[in-house]
Amino acid sequence: MTLELDSISHFLLLPLADTRQLQLLHFCLFLGISLAALLGNGLVISAVACGHHLHSPMFFFLLHLALTDLGSILTTVPKAMMCCTGVSYCLLPGVRACLSD
Numbered sequence: 001m002t003l004e005l006d007s008i009s010h011f012l013l014l015p016l017a018d019t020r021q022l023q024l025l026h027f028c029l030f031l032g033i034s035l036a037a038l039l040g041n042g043l044v045i046s047a048v049a050c051g052h053h054l055h056s057p058m059f060f061f062l063l064h065l066a067l068t069d070l071g072s073i074l075t076t077v078p079k080a081m082m083c084c085t086g087v088s089y090c091l092l093p094g095v096r097a098c099l100s101d
Contacts, residue, residue: 027081034077041066041073 044066048059 030077030081034073034081037073038070041070045070 045063048054048063048066051059
């Protein structure tokens with residue numbers, strides 16, 4: 001018995017961004033999900049930071065988990081939103097690392 005392994009050599013959602021309507025749909029979808037996650041993490045952070053009865057180790061862990069999630073959302077989602085619209089950007093144009101974007 002032989003197993004054939006299929007390898008994926010391209011990004012699966014890339015063909016979906018060919019039309020402008022789908023690009024806008026993906027952009028709005030990413031925007032809505034990221035805003036909901038930012039709001040949820042912000043509520044957790046503010047509740048744990050302001051509530052004096054929430055200063056136990058469990059809520060300390062929850063606070064750091066929300067901060068980590070907030071950091072990952074703020075670094076990955078804007079890049080994905082820009083890729084959905086087909087716009088490439090770079091904050092420092094002279095940096096060689098931007099060539100890989």
